[in-house]
Amino acid sequence: MFRERKSYWKSVLKSQEKIEEYAVAVRHTDRRIGAFLEFDPQRVPPKAAEDSPLKGLPIAVKDNIAVEGFGLSCGSKMLSNVRSPYTATAVYKLQEAGMGIVGKTNLDEFGMGSSTDNSALLRTHNPWDTSRVAGGSSGGSAAAVAAGLVPAALGSDTGGSIRQPASFCGIYGLKPTYGSVSRFGLVAYASSLEGIGVVSESLSLTRSIFKTMRDEDQHDQTTGLAQVPEKPVKSIGVLAQTHIEGLSPALQRAYFTSIDEFKKLGYDIQEVQLPTLDYVIPAYYTIASAEASANLARYAGIRYGHQNSLAEDPQELMESSRDEGFGPEVKLRILLGTYVLRSGFQEQYYIRAQKIRTALRSDFDAIFRSVDLLLSPTFPVQAFQHDSSDLDQFQQKLADRFTATANLAGIPALAFPVAIEDGLPAGMQLMAPMHAEEMLFKTAETYQQAFRPVLPEFVQPTISAPQGVDHE
Amino acid sequence: MSSIESEYRTFIGIEIHIQLTTNTKVFCSCPVGFGEEPNTNVCPICLGYPGVLPALNEEALFKAYRVATALNCKLSSSTVFERKNYFYPDMPKNYQISQYLHPIGMDGKIEFPYHDEVRSVRIHDVHLEEDAGKMIHAGDISLIDYNRAGTPLLEIVTEPDLTSGDETEAFIQYFRRFVRYLEVCDGNMEEGSLRCDANISLNYPGGGLGTKVEVKNLNSSRFVRLALDHERQRQAKLLTEGSPIQQETRLWNENRDITVVMRRKEESHDYRYFPEPDLPPFRPTPEYLESVHKKNVELPLQRMQRFKKDYGLEGEALSFLTEEKSRAVFFEATLALIPERNSAAGNGAAGEVYRWLSGDVLRHLNRSHLSLETSFLTPERFAELISLINSGRIHGKIAKQILHAVFVEDKDPTRLLEEKGLEQITDPEEIRSLVKKIITQNPAAATQAAAQVAAGENKVVGFFMGLLMKASSGRSDPQLTRSILLEEFSKKE
Amino acid sequence: MDTRELYTTASLAQLSLSDAEAETLSREISRMLEHFARMREIDVDSLEPTTHTFSKVNRLRTDAKENGERLSHMTDSLLHNAPELEDRFIVIPNVL
Ligand SMILES: [Mg+2]
């Protein structure tokens, strides 16, 4: 059954006729979803490659990752007219392995958001319920996968931007170890926190794509690999009750179910303390905004991107182009980041946040001395309604606390579906020590004995996979 | 001037930016060049495209360490790049990757010659950063060229240890020589490979530093002197009047020979430095530092002192021979090949090499737009030529001909001497027979000359010398020819 | 955050805010800063800040053009994105 699904994906780019058939189907479905900012499976023909498990498979790429031939809008009016002159290293490696880049997916402007509703260009809906968001910021990528438009898509994760939409859409989402996948070609939002990762309907495909992208890159001097000894996962840590308050009832149910299932599967479940968890969000947003304020300074309407053509001097040109080109959430984070770096404030905000990061990393060192992996909810709630009044932008930020910990610590984390609750998917995440992605894959694979991911019903008629969608 | 000197102390510090000579830019692989078509040496990285990352150039870092070492700096055990944030149209990312808290080197010192003294300036720090592009203002538009963006720049910041425009000019000229000796920068101020900004404050003796004024737009060492002298006068006048000095940045206006306000303290930037997350810190290992030290060179001041001691050189000769490292090296290599070097005539050889180098050799090089490294003249050939003179096989005029031929024909002097049959005639009998021939050919003049010689008038010999040199194609030994001529005339009487 | 601080910050960030924008933004920034104030509760004075999460240092690139192979030969496509060009120069307005 799952092999059939894999051979379906291997077939869609096989011939001109198949490609056209595929394109029609995707365009038709995506009218309801809004996953793609650009879809054109013929734009960049796949490269001739050695036989690899990825050869001939289509993949979508979040529109903040550079692919020559496509745009690089970052979901912003600022860059909506830019064509990328180059290709990100991670994408290049997938192309070398024979994957076909079929389009660019929607996102919260510059990756800043948890709903993809902050995109200035398009609204993306959750394939499970189009009145709900797909999550964010990699919402377009997750929605494209959940809607059955691609088997996998690249996303970027700065504070949960891959894992949260993956859990909202009922699929897998991997945020790799910081530095294991090149960031060259990923449009920077918060450089020391983010990385390129994968969302996919299939765990084995997630693993293959990650392994193909994972490498040191001469264009990214922050990349670095380390061999970690293979060891079987025996124990899984879970956060003490005080850390997990504020979960929605459905998510709480799913969380406890997943703990029970892991126990049943023979894992030793231990409660662990993460004392710095309460400080994760302020530290994370301080660092992310600070880095963003510098990373987004280059967008000033001079060399590329939106320009106010009426400006009469350089100062006005830069200011008004930025005013017109950036949305409110981006401006908020730029201002916040500029402020926390100002002389007189830097010590109490930016530097303090970096020290908290040090404390968090040593908390994790302690945790991984006692357990092999750490389990937590991905997000406190399931996919929420567009323009939801019970979760405003500020509350959405607070809700990043489980995911953002992994970014502050630089460790890998995998979001995986554990249940369907109230008709919507619920996902959890597993975190591992640096470079121990394989432990995540193995454990999530074992969990498939308890629950196999499914796609929303409307996808089923095209490719039947009632019990689950994984490929092998 | 003199009243300023007695009434006030002057404190001048400078910030020098040097473009390091590398093949490629500091954070991308674009070639470094000058005078190319606009926006041709650019790539997504140095144009600040979305998604790009810097990748540090090994050679730029190595040269930065060499300068910091030569400036006797304390080297950071972990050097960190930081982002310096401000908006400017020719700066692609609107931040400059630079260094702040952990620069490559700190607390250094450099000595330089000033008139007959050795002066010393403390170095605050040495840090590596990237250059910006260039803007050309044309009416109501500006044209931007990013070719220069990303060129490796090393900034050297001194403490305010200089005291006058003249001394600062001398320091900059010396510093230019210093970086050329290290072969880390071409030192070309016109093309902007070496640029500097100054800061100056005045105060009453014992009052410490005064209020600092920065001066920018100093495109030559002369402007540095003029601007600082002007600024010194301006500040002294204000202090004498009892008016406060504003902490501000001023620009040198080279057309009006004055400084004008550019921005006041209140408008100064808050650069919001923070560590560059895209670049890991660099921690020099003992092996790395060893490789830096291995490339240490003798600095211009040390070389001057040694040349003075070893060869007795001074004044114009000393500064000419140490001006360029290549010249000094060529000089010493030549001298080492001249056997008489250590004899009593040793200083003579040094003097002789200097005279030839600063005279005919320099003229040839200038005329043919060549340098000592690129011309056909090698220290071996040059030493050979001088040895030929010293051994009496040729004299000055012939030597000049041979030198010219070396430059043109790419051959050794001895070979040229033989090929062209230019060897000096030193055989008295051969000269005597030539003399006799000339006398026979000019009987009347000879008789007259003989009479004059007899009367103690030797001047007339010059006419016959000319004839003789012509007849021998200039090869006849002048000293010998002259004495044989006189001898023959006296016989005739 | 008061309006004066907001405008100082905005000018450093090269953003000119409308009055309406300024009002909303100052409210939201204040809300975030209040939340950030929570960082004072934890004692981290003795810790070193973590500015980089990776462990490898001393990464260098050799000084050769070949390193940029994937990025060379694209100067023209780079300029195609420029809003205003004149003879390969990028053009911006200037005050006379
Ligand atoms: Mg500088």
Ligand SMILES: [Zn+2]
């Ligand atoms: Zn470049």
